[in-house]
Structure formats: structure tokens, C-alpha cells
Amino acid sequence: RQDVLVLTPWLAPIVWEGTFSRDILNAQYLQKNLVTGVVTFAVEKYVQFIDGFMRSANKYFLAGHHVNFYLFTDSPEKISHLQMAPEKHLFVIPVQNDPRWQDIPTSRMGIISSYIHSQFQHEVDYLYSMDIDVQLLAHIGVEIIDTLVATISSWQVTPQQENRAHETRPGSPAAIPEGQGDFHYTASFYGGSVAEVYKLTRACSQGVMEDRENGIEAWWHHESHLNRYLLQHKPTRLLSPEYYWDTEL
């Protein structure tokens, strides 16, 4: 691929179709006997997306590999009986409903970090957080497996542009000075080794709590904190916007 940027200035590959051989990567992944987990939330009206997400993920996400799906939901009883592929396992985890919808994304990070600590670190090697309101349309394979992985937002395809979505209020821990920042990452799909995701989710949820104590609500919530964290802790691999599409665009 010569039309796109395939390597960041800190030598992290940017994954685009045509830059990798899935066969070679599959062979490497299998050599290491790894288990990957996916965390996703389906609360209130988002419950309607569960079927579509699970059906497409079952088919297209790390096809042929052992994956644990951890589905956090406030309506566990509404999960229809889904047929999972033999190497895919679904764990439904009930959560309490939160009246303020903004809180749901922001406390997600806190929930993820505490579950990593108490459970996931013993069950998976790599962990990815995905929004439930997406459907996978094509294979997402082991090219996503690396230490700290973030996805470039679809509307920020050219890097190093002036970026409105970064929180610019100086008081907030998510503030990134104007003109800085490399890429804009979406909070809808990120992950990495279970240790790195733990550090990331802990740092972001702490940032959110600090904001709250100071009466600041970070615009775009957890995504601002994610971007701030990734500015200081560079991802080891980036996924191009092929890996996520904002359906609002």
C-alpha cells in the first residue's frame, strides 16, 4: 500500500487491507496458544443490537480462534439463544442500570478494569473492547493482536490535523493542547494485552472520576481520556478506519 500511511513515527504498524498476510499471522498466533477476550456493553435500548453484533462477531471475529465474549447487560433475560461457533464462548454478566446515559460509557472503563483484575486476567491473554452497536461486515483477524492497539476514527484519516474532539479545557486531565496529538482514536474498538488494557482502563476511569470531582464532564467522555492516555502511552499497533465505521457519517 503506497496510498496510505502504514507506519507511525514511533514505528507502530497501521493495519490496512493489503499490508499483511493473515496466513503468516495465523501461524504465529497458533504457535503461542493464545486466548482473546472481547468486552462489550448492552444496556437499555442497546440490548436491541446484541443479536446483530453476536451473529456477525461469531462469523467474522478471529474466525477459527478461541474467543471469550464478555457481554455486560442489564437485561440478561432478553438474550435469545445464540448459536455460538465451537471455539467461541459467550459469558453474560448482569450490570446495574444507570439513569444517566452518559455514565454508562464512562463507568465502563472502571467496570472493565475491575473485571480484568478479578477475572479476565486469568482467562485471556488479549482483551478488546468493542461497542455493541456495530456489525462486522468482513473478517477481523489476528492482525489486531498486539500489546496496545487503537483504532483510528473514520473521520480522522489524515493524521496530525487540528482536532476538535480533543478536550481543550485545561483543567481536565483529558486536555491536550491545541496542535498536539497524533491521531484521533475511537473508543469503540481498542484493546491489547490484558496487562496494558488494565493500565489503560484504570487510568481513564480515574481521569473520569477526577473530572467529576472537579465538576467537569469531559466532552465525548471516555474517548477524550482514551486519547490523552494514548498520546502518552503510544499504541504498538494502529488499526485503520477499515476496522471501525461510524455509522452516523
Added chain:
Amino acid sequence: RRQDVLTVTPWLAPIVWEGTFDPEILDSAYRPLNLTIGVTAFAVGKYTRFVRRFLESAEQHFMRGYRVNYYIFTDSPQSIPQPQLQPGHRLVTVPIQRFSSWQEISMRRMEAINLHVAQVSHREVQYIFCLDIDMVFHSPWGPETLGDTVAAIHPGYFAVPREQFPYERRSSSAAFIPEGEGDFYYGGAVFGGLVKKVYEFTKTCHMTILADKANGIMAAWQEESHLNRHFLSHKPSKVLSPEYIWDDRKPRPPEIRLIRFSTVNKNYKEIRN
């Protein structure tokens, strides 16, 4: 940004060329880790004459701003110069046995490095580079080179189709690579990585070298053949361009914008006896 060369392998390992990275971003990520980088180099017999220039050029260009331990493996510690080093840099001589032929010396390197890592360097460094001594640094060599397992593309073969790679082609050798296979031809003069990974692959290479010895066979390019066999099945996580392993006798093509580490011209007949 480089569009004239491949900068990512099909297994998503970066290939490090001038223009692909920002040294400041990398420094700001690696300096806080307080790393010590180890360098192994073998100066046996007449090769001790290369040590001074190797060290002096390393002091100028290699991992500036980081702690460095030079481990010089030699059969004559008394002939190793002890030049003034920067603060945070140490020179350690590691005594080794002198073998009968230069091929034997070359083949024993994997074993010697492996033993030394197990006994000493795993406690002292986090990353190790295993370099040839008869070479000189000309341009910066920094944290862009750090990775789990690091190999470098041999300067003679980076623009050449794989059928022409001088892999070991006899199926009786443990270093055998059949026609049609192979990613790159890696040079034996530069390899490295995390100390734990270097321990593992030097052990593997040493085992395959011993297997060949038991069968009375010596691979075409000694340990370089075995290294290539290993890195075919266990792909390096980072690949260095020929900037990091150049041969001054070769004409410089436009893709090579600068030369960081390169051979010293020498009389092979004189040295190898």
C-alpha cells in the same frame, strides 16, 4: 515517510529506514524506562585490532543517552584497549577459548552468547545486540532498533529475488530452507532483542549447529545460515534496513540514505590465519 521501500513486513513488523521514525518520540518513550543495552562482539586472534575503532565509533553513535555494557568476547583480554567511555557505559572482557579455525569460532558464537546471557548479562541488561567487531558506526543507532527479536537485512541481498538468497540448500542440514521459501536474507553481523528472546534463539541456533556437526555438515554461511532458518520460522518482531549492516565495498543505491554501521576494509587472508 518512505514510499520507495517496504516499511512493514507481511507479519506487521516495522522495517527501520531513515525517514520512517521520529527519534524524539522514541526517545521520550524509551528514556524513562532506564534501560541498559548490552552489546556482544567477538574479538578473537587478530580481530582484537578492530576493537578500538568499534568502541570509539560506538561511543559517538550507539544509543546515546542510554546505559550501555560492551561485552567483548576474546581469547586475549590483555590486548583489548580500554578507551575512555561515557558515563553509564562499561566495557567488560569475556574470556573465551581459542578455536582452530575462523569457521569454528564463528559457529561457537551462539553458544558463547547463550551461556553469557544465562550467567551474567540477563541480570545487567534488558536488550542485547550481537554485532560483528570488524565494523564501525557512522550514524546514529538509537531506540528505533529496540524490539523483542531484531534482525537486519543483509546489504548484499535486499534488492534481490529470494531464489538468489544464499540459504543453506542441502536438505541434510538443519539450516535447510527449500526453494520458494524465505522472507529476507538476514545478516549474521547484526541481531538482537530482549535478553530473554536472545537467550532462546541463540540456544536454538546452537542446537541446530550441533545437529549439523553431528552429521558432519557445515552450513554454507555458518551461523548466518542457521540464523536465517530460525528467523524464517520465528519471524523477527522488528527488521533493520541495510543502513544498520552495510558493506563499504558495495556501491550505495539511492534507497540507502545513510549508513549507520558498516564493515571495515580488511585483508581477509591475513586476518583469518
